Amino acid sequence: MTAVAWARVHARDSGLTPLVVASLVIVALAAVAAIFGPWLAPHPAGAQDLLLGVSGPSHDHWLGTDDLGRDVFSRTVVGARTAIVGPLLVALGSMLLGNLLGLIGGYRGGFTDTAVSRYADLVYALPALLVAIVVVGVVGGGYYVAVGLLIVLYSPVDTRIVRSATLVQRAQPYVEAARTGDVPQHRIIFWHIWPNVLPLAVANAFLTFAFSIVSLASLSFLGLGVGPGAADWGRMLSDSRTLLFDNEWTALGPGLALVATAASMNVVGDWLFERLTERGVRR
Amino acid sequence: MTFGASRTAFVLRRLVGLAVVVVLVSFLVFSLLYVAPGSPEQLLLGNSKTIDPETVRAVREQYHLNGPFLERYLHWAANAAHLDFGKSIRTSEPVAHGIWQRLSLTSQLAGLAFLVTLLLGIPLGVLAAVRRTKLVDRGVVFFSVVGLSAPAFASGVLLLYVFAVRLPWFPAFGQGAGFLDRLKHLVLPAAALALTATGLVVKITRAAFVTELEKDYVTFARARGIPPSRVLFRFVLRNAATPIVTAAGLILAYMLAGSVLVEVTFALPGIGALLVDSVTSQDIPMVQGLAMLIAALVVVANLVVDLVYPLIDPRIVFGKSAR
Numbered sequence: 001m002t003a004v005a006w007a008r009v010h011a012r013d014s015g016l017t018p019l020v021v022a023s024l025v026i027v028a029l030a031a032v033a034a035i036f037g038p039w040l041a042p043h044p045a046g047a048q049d050l051l052l053g054v055s056g057p058s059h060d061h062w063l064g065t066d067d068l069g070r071d072v073f074s075r076t077v078v079g080a081r082t083a084i085v086g087p088l089l090v091a092l093g094s095m096l097l098g099n100l101l102g103l104i105g106g107y108r109g110g111f112t113d114t115a116v117s118r119y120a121d122l123v124y125a126l127p128a129l130l131v132a133i134v135v136v137g138v139v140g141g142g143y144y145v146a147v148g149l150l151i152v153l154y155s156p157v158d159t160r161i162v163r164s165a166t167l168v169q170r171a172q173p174y175v176e177a178a179r180t181g182d183v184p185q186h187r188i189i190f191w192h193i194w195p196n197v198l199p200l201a202v203a204n205a206f207l208t209f210a211f212s213i214v215s216l217a218s219l220s221f222l223g224l225g226v227g228p229g230a231a232d233w234g235r236m237l238s239d240s241r242t243l244l245f246d247n248e249w250t251a252l253g254p255g256l257a258l259v260a261t262a263a264s265m266n267v268v269g270d271w272l273f274e275r276l277t278e279r280g281v282r283r
Numbered sequence: 284m285t286f287g288a289s290r291t292a293f294v295l296r297r298l299v300g301l302a303v304v305v306v307l308v309s310f311l312v313f314s315l316l317y318v319a320p321g322s323p324e325q326l327l328l329g330n331s332k333t334i335d336p337e338t339v340r341a342v343r344e345q346y347h348l349n350g351p352f353l354e355r356y357l358h359w360a361a362n363a364a365h366l367d368f369g370k371s372i373r374t375s376e377p378v379a380h381g382i383w384q385r386l387s388l389t390s391q392l393a394g395l396a397f398l399v400t401l402l403l404g405i406p407l408g409v410l411a412a413v414r415r416t417k418l419v420d421r422g423v424v425f426f427s428v429v430g431l432s433a434p435a436f437a438s439g440v441l442l443l444y445v446f447a448v449r450l451p452w453f454p455a456f457g458q459g460a461g462f463l464d465r466l467k468h469l470v471l472p473a474a475a476l477a478l479t480a481t482g483l484v485v486k487i488t489r490a491a492f493v494t495e496l497e498k499d500y501v502t503f504a505r506a507r508g509i510p511p512s513r514v515l516f517r518f519v520l521r522n523a524a525t526p527i528v529t530a531a532g533l534i535l536a537y538m539l540a541g542s543v544l545v546e547v548t549f550a551l552p553g554i555g556a557l558l559v560d561s562v563t564s565q566d567i568p569m570v571q572g573l574a575m576l577i578a579a580l581v582v583v584a585n586l587v588v589d590l591v592y593p594l595i596d597p598r599i600v601f602g603k604s605a606r
Contacts, residue, residue, distance in 0.1 A: 017422070018420075019425065019428075054599055078389060096332075100503070122304065122307075125304070125581060125582075125585060127536040127539055127540050127577065127581060128536075128540075129540040129543075130539060130540050130543070130558075133543065133558065133559070133562060134558070134562060134570060134574055135569075137559075137562030137563060138315050138318070138319045138562060138565065138567070138570060139319060139320070140320060141319050170384055210432060213432075214432065214434045217434055217437075218434050218435075218436060218544055219539075219542065221434070221436045221547075222543070222544070222547060222559055223563065224319075224562075224563075230416075234436075235432075237436060237440055238436075239438060240440065241440060241443070241548070244440070244444050244448050244475075245448060248444050248448070251440045251444060252440070252441070252444070255437045255440060256440055257410075258434065259429060259432055259437055259438075261431045262432035262433070263428050263429050263431075263432035263433075264436075265432075266428050266431060266432050267428055270428075
């Protein structure tokens, strides 16, 4: 399945609509900003100009400044980092956790499988953002505690996908052959089966990424994510509410960056998912 | 095996399962008092600077903090079962009373948003599926992806800017008094809340209809000359309904989380804003009460969705998973 699946991504009928291409470009831009943001931004993200205060777009400040005279454009560019790093960790972490549980549950079957499935059902039913609000709010710890929590809370989707894919793979002749050949169980699971179910998990990781951008920004918006004063899109939106009348770009800058990045990730994830699964509908 | 007996057995089994979940969650919610930074006495006294031993003893007595952990939990759970979660540390009103007072605003907000979501999301999804690959479809899919990706607070701030700052059509903050005024105050928050959910409903409805429209029974019905609208609404809608109802359960959970963001954005004093205020001020009893309310709502929503499936699709037997 792997070779076939990846081939579908590269195939001529790759489903690369203008929307998908635009999304890939936006994702690439966000990645560049996340890595090189502090060097690309025209002003330092934290530099204040209290005499200037809040101002509209000008030649020097493309998107104007906020109430402390900080450059909105620079803060939006620099803010890409917390917007990307956390979701990246969540996507990778929940992919690994979900793969591990799904592979073991699907391959072992029996009680292990029941336990894994019940656990996944239970966690899946939890409203992730609300749990994160309560735990991060009460226990504290901020951004990275939220990242850890979301890894656990988002993993059931991967667990379910990987588990059912593993069930299909387990019945294949190559697994039977490996068993007959006395290959150790962990080797069958991780060397033989895993590569065949991984493409699905990778596609889903993009969707997890899109969800996490929104969730982590929401926590920051509520003051439960990054520290005060940090250049973060959720934080900036929260601070901008009182500045809407003076410089609307304090809200529009980070808001549009946030929505564009999350939407692009969703489009790319959906596109990969359709390419990598048979259920893909030809457009 | 009679249908009625299997149905009763299924409902009973589900209820037992859900009761187990509620007990598990309540245990975690109870432990919040112990995982929060600071000692329980300090938390319950509201972190006042001077705590004399006399007061501490009184608090330990009042909240039964002297027994072993399990005994304390049982005490708390017994009270919680009577909706008695103690007094809010921040406002010193009874927790249940504080929640009750703010519940109506949030349920009006969520109800309005839920209505908008269904009335907008399902028709748009059907439209996109019927006009698949056409311009209308591309437009609807684009709208749905953007809606799905826009956090409620971002769309909320955007709506505030366009419809309250630029065009002064709607009030920016507050909850309004009287029916019409309240409705006017809730339009923008409900729109922000509905946007994400609508994106989800459109996506799921479109996918379900696309799948169904390719089936043989649709081709056959068309071949028999049955009017397209009748095929669509009498045959396809019913078959496509299962995933949409599943989504409705998800959407309720989403509305709970979204209302937190929207209420903070629009300064509405509902239970979402109450949760944020209580969490940031370490008002543990209030957080516990709200967490149990949320857990109960999610559990009930899941149960309702499970019970509705067989009504839509009689082929689904109770206790067997769909399809």
